[in-house]
Amino acid sequence: MAKVSFLGLGVMGYPMAGHLVKAGHEVTVYNRTTAKAEKWAAEHGGNFAPTPREAAEGADFVMACVGNDDDLRAVCLGDDGAFAGMSAGTIFVDHTTVSAKVTRELYAVADERQISFVDAPVSGGQAGAENGQLGVMCGGDQGAYDRAEPVIDAYAKACKRLGENGAGQLTKMVNQICIAGLVQGLSEALHFADKAGLDGKAVVEVISQGAAGSWQMSNRYETMIDDKFDHGFAVDWMRKDLGICLDAADENGASLPVTALVDQFYKDVQKLGGGRWDTSSLIKRLRALDG
Structure with a gap:
């Protein structure tokens, strides 16, 4: 079992983070609208943090499922971004559907900080997220994927690495x-x-x-x-x-x-x-x- 942070509690992220708790992981969530993070924590018994950085501090894995390229940059970068709170050797898993360009950009930033980055967009819609039956398509280093896959399994029906960074997107x-x-x-x-x-x-x-x-x-x-x-x-x-x-x-x-x-x-x-x-x-x- 791992210490996991989940960033983004939309129609997909909210149930996905819940499945991580059910799988026995220690989960801290962040959401732009704090009220939703508070609601999630009350429902699932996990923790919530006011910034991505604070959510990511001490986590083994940080998962994100936000809206678009700019949203992903916002939760990753800057003084309050997740990367600032992550330690060397930890893994960032991005479930957002974004461009391969921003994936490669953030992979490079993460690599400089000795953080592994796995792009892992999902398919299956809201029902798949709620039922823990998502298809997860991944790109990134083999070692990072091998470590992340058992955690992703909490909400995946199928999970596969398709190649290096950007291949998932x-x-x-x-x-x-x-x-x-x-x-x-x-x-x-x-x-x-x-x-x-x-x-x-x-x-x-x-x-x-x-x-x-x-x-x-x-x-x-x-x-x-x-x-x-x-x-x-x-x-x-x-x-x-x-x-x-x-x-x-x-x-x-x-x-x-x-x-x-x-x-x-x-x-x-x-x-x-x-x-x-x-x-x-x-x-x-x-x-x-x-x-």
Whole structure:
């Protein structure tokens, strides 16, 4: 069992930190909104600290799950940042979905301080975090990963190292590229079924057992048909992630025409007021086009 700090108690981080306590680790949390950290500590019996530095002091592992590149820099760097409170030989594990650029930047800063840095973005959404069933894709030094993996296991269904620093974030980009195309295809399919006068739920019960089946289909088709989008991963977050994917593609020369198109479709959903809707709300755009 380890002494662990967890930075960021959003819809993902809050339950992830709770799983660490259940696994027997000693956990101290930090959140930008202190009231949420206090609530978490009261619920789970852990501790909370007013700054990332104070949360990280004395910890063997510091985990972070915040919003974006700038949020990650804010909790890592500066006099009150986590790196300032970490000792040589400790490990920072970043579960935020950020650019590979900021990952490499922070890896270099951590390395200078003899701190190990593992980029470890997650997939599985809020339900995966709550149930401790996340997919965790990691980049970083093999030794650091080997030490961190048993701790990450508290909320992971699968955890794998894909390469050196930045490899985890690049793998998460692959994940989001896949999801974007799948959700748009499912939206079009369900919309077509409706316009054709078919029972969409009955259709999916059949086609989900064949080559068309996917996690998105099995877990989202009913709520999409019922026009319910108050769960899961929000459109605003998906657009942030797809922007990271498209920027990386500009750097490495990959062609992502479908991803770029779906990103614009999500922009349309935002214009409909759906920034906080689940990503499966792409079907709302198609319905809106019908007037």
